[in-house]
Amino acid sequence: MDYAATTPVDPAVAAVMGRFLTMDGIFGNPASRSHVYGWEAAEAVDQARCQVADLIGADHREIIFTSGATEADNTAVKGAALARRALDGRDHVVTSAIEHKAVLDPCRYLESLGFSVTYLRPGRQGVISPDQVLEALTDRTALVSLMHVNNETGAVNDIAAVARICRERGILLHADCAQSLGREKIDVGTCWADLVSLSAHKIYGPKGVGALYVRRSPEVKIEPLIHGGGHERGFRSGTLPTHQIAGMGEACRLAAERFAQDTARIRELRDTLERKLMTLPGVTLNGPRDGRVCGILNLSFAGVEGETLLASLKDVAVSSGSACNSASVEPSYVLTAMGVPRDLAHASLRFSLGRFSTPEEVDCVFRAVTRMVAALR
Numbered sequence: 001m002d003y004a005a006t007t008p009v010d011p012a013v014a015a016v017m018g019r020f021l022t023m024d025g026i027f028g029n030p031a032s033r034s035h036v037y038g039w040e041a042a043e044a045v046d047q048a049r050c051q052v053a054d055l056i057g058a059d060h061r062e063i064i065f066t067s068g069a070t071e072a073d074n075t076a077v078k079g080a081a082l083a084r085r086a087l088d089g090r091d092h093v094v095t096s097a098i099e100h101k102a103v104l105d106p107c108r109y110l111e112s113l114g115f116s117v118t119y120l121r122p123g124r125q126g127v128i129s130p131d132q133v134l135e136a137l138t139d140r141t142a143l144v145s146l147m148h149v150n151n152e153t154g155a156v157n158d159i160a161a162v163a164r165i166c167r168e169r170g171i172l173l174h175a176d177c178a179q180s181l182g183r184e185k186i187d188v189g190t191c192w193a194d195l196v197s198l199s200a201h202k203i204y205g206p207k208g209v210g211a212l213y214v215r216r217s218p219e220v221k222i223e224p225l226i227h228g229g230g231h232e233r234g235f236r237s238g239t240l241p242t243h244q245i246a247g248m249g250e251a252c253r254l255a256a257e258r259f260a261q262d263t264a265r266i267r268e269l270r271d272t273l274e275r276k277l278m279t280l281p282g283v284t285l286n287g288p289r290d291g292r293v294c295g296i297l298n299l300s301f302a303g304v305e306g307e308t309l310l311a312s313l314k315d316v317a318v319s320s321g322s323a324c325n326s327a328s329v330e331p332s333y334v335l336t337a338m339g340v341p342r343d344l345a346h347a348s349l350r351f352s353l354g355r356f357s358t359p360e361e362v363d364c365v366f367r368a369v370t371r372m373v374a375a376l377r
């Protein structure tokens with residue numbers, strides 16, 4: 001019940017990766033141009049680049065491999081803001097208060113470099129409206145960074161509408177799509193974000209690899225964060241991890257192939273769990289009922305300490321707030337920004353389902369939660 005934190009590697013992905021990890025496999029450096037070991041590795045990287053590009057309607061030349069969505073977010077936010085300021089002096093960034101820390105912390109860093117940042121507050125459902133973005137723009141705005149799907153509530157933002165607003169005004173748009181890849185339709189070919197962050201391990205690929213989509217037309221300039229060797233067309237130096245990249249490619253190919261089937265099945269399981277848990281007294285849904293990604297269910301259990309509930313649900317892997325913050329006892333900053341009262345924010349759990357979730361698991365979770373909530377109350 002914690003697929004939003006990470007997913008198991010699909011067996012088909014592991015099989016592809018294995019071909020790059022054995023003595024008789026493909027071990028060459030994809031940057032080696034002078035022999036067959038390099039060529040075959042480069043060919044595997046090219047194929048994966050096309051598979052990633054295809055899933056979001058991009059050209060393969062617009063994909064830069066990174067170590068994950070955190071690095072992609074950092075490269076997009078800092079790299080694009082710094083390049084834009086150098087170009088025309090624009091030094092304002094618009095984002096939201098409920099972004100992942102991988103966007104919020106780079107924004108804080110930009111503030112330390114003299115940028116001003118507007119942090120939009122979501123509505124009660126956890127959605128940022130295109131109108132809010134429009135109102136926040138100034139003639140100094142360089143970049144808007146808005147997540148497609150929120151990792152705690154599953155709320156979906158209308159990136160296409162925000163993209164139209166930004167494009168008309170020559171403002172760059174970055175979208176963190178770590179939670180939406182393979183779950184919501186993404187098509188950068190139409191008017192969409194200019195920079196898109198992706199992660200492999202949220203879509204049944206390996207940890208430690210992700211990608212940043214960088215639009216070629218109109219061309220987006222970014223200042224690289226990592227220098228040395230000029231790999232990835234100078235955007236991101238370092239020897240490419242062929243096995244990781246091939247794994248991400250296969251994960252994307254599978255995600256495309258299974259899109260309709262996976263999303264429908266996961267949504268049905270999630271809706272069943274939601275319907276059952278909502279029959280308990282004092283349970284409220286955090287996030288929109290419609291306009292929510294298929295696998296996420298965030299509920300508050302009035303009168304119960306979320307951390308205590310979490311600790312008592314020994315056989316259920318579930319989280320309160322996001323995994324990155326569950327070490328702290330502060331309630332989720334996402335829920336509090338949405339206006340959820342602190343006690344209810346403290347009493348919240350995020351269930352997230354995925355490709356390998358089963359009806360039996362949903363049943364088991366419902367019974368365990370029902371039992372624990374009753375006991376703790």
Ligand SMILES: *Cc1c(COP(=O)(O)O)cnc(C)c1O
Nearest residue numbers: 068069070100102151178179199
């Ligand atoms: C998981 C996640 C990230 C970080 O991705 P990594 O690949 O683990 O660095 C960033 N943003 C969102 C919304 C996420 O869910």
